[in-house]
Amino acid sequence: MKHDLQEKLDRLFEKYMNGEIGRRDFLKFLGIAGAAVGMVGGPFGFCGPAYAAKSIRFDGWGGVVSEAFREHAFQPFTKATGVKVIDGEFGDMDTYLTRVKASFPPGGEFNLAHLSGVFDYARYAGLKFNVVLDESKIPNLKNVMTAMIEPYRAITNGTLSAVPYDYGQTGIAYNTKHIPKDTAEKLGASLLWDKAVKGKLGSWGDWRTNIWYAALHTGQNPNKISDMKAVWSALEQQVPMVKKYWGSGAELMSLLANEEIYATVAWSGRVAALQAQGHPIGFLSPHNCYSWQECIFVTKGTDLDVAQTLLNFMLEPKAAIAVAVGQKYPSSLDPTKVPMPEAVKKLPAFDPTGKLEGYLFADPAFWNSHQVEFAEKWDRIKAGG
Amino acid sequence: MQSKRWKPWALLSPALSAVFLLLVVPVCFIVVYSFWLRSPTGADIAAFQFGNYAKFFADYFYPSILLRTIRVSLESVALCLVLGYIPAYFFYRSETRFKSVLILLIMLPFWISFIIRTMSWINILGDTGLINHYLIKFGILSEPLGMLYNEGSVLMGLIQYLLPFMILNIYVSLEGIDKSLLEAARSMGCTEWQAFKEVTLPLSLPGLSAGSLLVFVLTAGTYLPPMILGGPKNEMIANLIFKRVIGTLDWPFGSAISVVLLGLLLIIVWTYNRYLGINQIFKSLQGE
Numbered sequence: 163m164k165h166d167l168q169e170k171l172d173r174l175f176e177k178y179m180n181g182e183i184g185r186r187d188f189l190k191f192l193g194i195a196g197a198a199v200g201m202v203g204g205p206f207g208f209c210g211p212a213y214a215a216k217s218i219r220f221d222g223w224g225g226v227v228s229e230a231f232r233e234h235a236f237q238p239f240t241k242a243t244g245v246k247v248i249d250g251e252f253g254d255m256d257t258y259l260t261r262v263k264a265s266f267p268p269g270g271e272f273n274l275a276h277l278s279g280v281f282d283y284a285r286y287a288g289l290k291f292n293v294v295l296d297e298s299k300i301p302n303l304k305n306v307m308t309a310m311i312e313p314y315r316a317i318t319n320g321t322l323s324a325v326p327y328d329y330g331q332t333g334i335a336y337n338t339k340h341i342p343k344d345t346a347e348k349l350g351a352s353l354l355w356d357k358a359v360k361g362k363l364g365s366w367g368d369w370r371t372n373i374w375y376a377a378l379h380t381g382q383n384p385n386k387i388s389d390m391k392a393v394w395s396a397l398e399q400q401v402p403m404v405k406k407y408w409g410s411g412a413e414l415m416s417l418l419a420n421e422e423i424y425a426t427v428a429w430s431g432r433v434a435a436l437q438a439q440g441h442p443i444g445f446l447s448p449h450n451c452y453s454w455q456e457c458i459f460v461t462k463g464t465d466l467d468v469a470q471t472l473l474n475f476m477l478e479p480k481a482a483i484a485v486a487v488g489q490k491y492p493s494s495l496d497p498t499k500v501p502m503p504e505a506v507k508k509l510p511a512f513d514p515t516g517k518l519e520g521y522l523f524a525d526p527a528f529w530n531s532h533q534v535e536f537a538e539k540w541d542r543i544k545a546g547g
Numbered sequence: 548m549q550s551k552r553w554k555p556w557a558l559l560s561p562a563l564s565a566v567f568l569l570l571v572v573p574v575c576f577i578v579v580y581s582f583w584l585r586s587p588t589g590a591d592i593a594a595f596q597f598g599n600y601a602k603f604f605a606d607y608f609y610p611s612i613l614l615r616t617i618r619v620s621l622e623s624v625a626l627c628l629v630l631g632y633i634p635a636y637f638f639y640r641s642e643t644r645f646k647s648v649l650i651l652l653i654m655l656p657f658w659i660s661f662i663i664r665t666m667s668w669i670n671i672l673g674d675t676g677l678i679n680h681y682l683i684k685f686g687i688l689s690e691p692l693g694m695l696y697n698e699g700s701v702l703m704g705l706i707q708y709l710l711p712f713m714i715l716n717i718y719v720s721l722e723g724i725d726k727s728l729l730e731a732a733r734s735m736g737c738t739e740w741q742a743f744k745e746v747t748l749p750l751s752l753p754g755l756s757a758g759s760l761l762v763f764v765l766t767a768g769t770y771l772p773p774m775i776l777g778g779p780k781n782e783m784i785a786n787l788i789f790k791r792v793i794g795t796l797d798w799p800f801g802s803a804i805s806v807v808l809l810g811l812l813l814i815i816v817w818t819y820n821r822y823l824g825i826n827q828i829f830k831s832l833q834g835e
Contacts, residue, residue, distance in 0.1 A: 256793045263589075263796065285796075288588030361693070369794075401779055406696045409774060420675045422695070531587060537795045541787070542608050544779050 217246040218468050221258060222276040223489070224251035230488035234481035239472050247472065253410065255282050262291060262461065273464040274472065276327065279454040280313045281370075283324055284526035291462050292323035299470040300325065302477035307496045309518040310455055317526060324457035325473050326494040328486060329518070331453050331511040332371055334446040335418055335428035335436075343444055346425075350448035351378035353425055355396065360403040364417050364426030367407040369540035370529060371427050372397060374452045384450060385525040397543045407544065418443055427452075430510035431490035438490075445510050453511070453521040455494065574809070580802035589796035599803035609787070613807065616784040619698070620766040623705045624759045630706065631713035631758065636747075638714075639721035650718070653711045665704045665775045672700055696778035704772030709765055713758040720754020721747070756823045764812055784808050 220236070222228050228249055236247040252258035255278045265271045277283060286292055297303055303311075303325060310326035334353055336346050340362070346353050354363065354375055365372060376396040377384040387393060405423055408414045411432050417423045419441050433445040458476060460469045475481060479500045486493040487505045495502075496516035506512060513521065529536075556563075581599055584592040603609045634653070638646060656664060671677045674691040682688040694700060724747060732742040770785035784804065792801035 256796075259589075259796065260793050285589060289590055404779055407779055413775075416669065420669075420673055422669075422674050533587075533589075534585065534795050534797060537790070541790065545608070545612070545782055546780050 216244065217248050218465065218472060219248040219250055219271070219273040220275070220472075221250040221252050221272060226488040227276070227485060230485040231476070231481070234484040235472070235476040235478070238481075239475040242475075243468070243471060245468055245472075259285060262286075263289065267463070270463050272461045274469060275459050275461065276456060277324065277459040278456050279524065280317070281454075281524050281526050281529055283314055283457060283459065284317050284530055286459060286461075287318050287323065288530065292318055293460050293462055293464065293466060294318075294321045295323060295325075295460060295473075296466065296470060297322065299467070300474045300477065302474050302479075305477065305479070305495045305499050307494055307516050307518065309516070310494050313455075313523065313526075314457065324459040325477060326455055326457050327476070327482070328489070328491040328493055329453065329455040329511065329521075330430045330491040331447055331451050331521075332366070332374075332427055332429055333433070333451050333510070334448065335414075335426055335433045336444050336446060337418065337421060337424040338442045338444045340424045341444075346444060346446050350446070351375050353446065354427070355379055355400055355403070356425075357403075359425045361405055362422075362424040363400075363403045364406050364408055364414070364423035365400075365404055366414070366427055367409055367544075369537045370524065371452060372400075372540060373536055374524070375427060376400070378448060378450055383522075384452070385522065385528050387528075394539065394543060397540070401543060401546060434490040434510050447511065450522045453518075453523050455523065456491070577802045577805050577809075580799050581806045583799040583802075585795075585797045585799050591798055599800045600807070602800065603803055603807060609804070612782060612787055613784050613811070615782075616767055616808075617811075619701065619705070619783060620763045622702060623709060623766045624762045626702060626706055627710055627713040627762045628755060628759065631710055631717055632755075635714045635717035635721055635754075638718050639724075650715075653714050656707065656711065661708065661771060662775075664707060665771055668700060668704055668707075668776055669695065672703070695776065696781075698777070698781050700776040701772050701781050704776045705766055705769065708769070708772065709762045712761045712765070716758030716761065717751060717754045720751045720757070724750045753823065756819070760816065760819050763815065767808065767812060 220231070222231060228251065232247075232249060236249065240246055252261070252275075258275060258277075259282070262272050262275075277286070306326055310329065311322070314322055314324060314326065334346070334351070336353065341353070341359070345356075349356055353359070354365070373387075373393055374384040376393040377387050379396050380389065380392040382389060382393070406417060408417055408426070411429060414426065414428055414432055415436055418426065418428070418436055419439070428445070430445060430447075433443055436443045437445075458473055460466070460473070476485075477495070479495060482493040482495050483500075483503060483506060486509070487503070490509055492506055492509050492512040493500075493502070497507075497512075497514055498516045502512075507514065511521075580591070582595045582597070584594045584596070584598070586592050638649060641649075643649070669676065672694040673679065674693075674695070676695075678694065679688070679691040682692065683690075728746050728750075729742050732746050733739075737745065767783075768785055770783065770789055773781050773783045773786055774789075785808075788801050788804050788808070791797045791804060
């Protein structure tokens, strides 16, 4: 009960920060939630787990994504199987992995999670939280792009512990009122080093994304950086220009919408959401733009029969497309096999060929092996040390 | 006789068990972890070595963040002292029957989520926030004033969070001063200011010091205001711990930093207790 309420309030707050609901509605819902707690909270809150005898836990990004999952996958799944889906939420990948690692036995209380990219899949496999899925029990997997499945197989010796679900890009968002489209396209990744945006530049605090873009600015392939000195030097030049390193999607949207910053690295789906709200934000996808994919990962110790059935429900075109429209990231379903609606075709980073050629994903072998070294060096540079 | 001796312990046992299980045991875990190693995959390797501590003190970078944390904590204490004494003194001298309501108002911010309270400053101090909006609208400025994502905005967020602790501590201390002492000082020729300087201020020092200790300790361990309202150079030690533990899954190094911070705070609390007495804080919390 308490957990559900907290998640609902978090979602509500995120919607408010994203500008999806007004201040009055925000306060009204907050009041209603308070009254609800007053009436049914307290000792009755402990009744929750008792009725969830047969259940499976799913952790995701919350908001519209979880709403789409609930409506199009979880509810039909519960209706068909009688198994309840406990719908959890996380703020970011690192925090979630810490929770999984801290659970006892490690990973034990978690089942399915909407994880980011091949990079995190490799981290979970490295910590031995993976399982081996029986692909014959997930028939909808045949509709998923082969190009998205193969990177996972490469990590877990040909087997899968997850199904790819969606993909996107961390490109560059810029305010078209202050930065002309021609200038942005001409500069590419170097827009993030343009003196004209000094003091109005933002970036994600994530070490990997900053190093990736510094590699592009210095003319290197981010997965095969040979001159790290040039990368660190570029980042040292950039830090004094940055006004704010944001930490969440809601913060990113708030910074861009309020014109606190004019340019930043940004997640394609969030930019699409800002554009849908009418903000003058352009999205630039420079050569070798940081592409990533998300998967539904199954954690060790999960009832595989139940998990595989749920995965198949989640890969049903109706569910996958609804989630894609809701979160504004294209689905992993191959558009040459499953017809996509216009709303999906118009999404940033959508690939109509289903081959993802030209999309550069982070190589887990390179990035994972340098994680601590890069993260610590990045902390020093960011702090001006 | 025998049963009487055990009675207090029996009554205290639930509280002692809670403190032991929820505080002592986790701290012991953190200390043990600080000697471990992180594997390349992020898994922990049991070991006994001092590499994590050596890494912390290897160069100026990590200690500089600790020093910055101490500096910001001291600034926060100084500002809370100045800003907190005035309302506390007003409550003490005020004869209004709404005094309890005014004190309740001091507690009011605690009813709102700390995150929301902190983020609300973005709407006030931002480039398109309330202050800049009116400064530009009335022609006082042509360009927005940069008030956000710097040490000033971090201090603003910290003061908003910590000021009630300081006010209540000072107020409780002032309430313990016999007002006839002030009258005696005045009758002996002291001016209002002299009476305050010679009588009120010295007698309220225990509350000032208790409030200062609370504000210092809470500032040193906080990470939300620097994260939300700070810029790239305003990170504090708690942000560093967060990044090491959550960001890179480096629990051993994160634990070592936590132990260093804990050690520093223990030294400060011990020094305080040695010279001023820790019971002042409990007095304030009890509202004596």
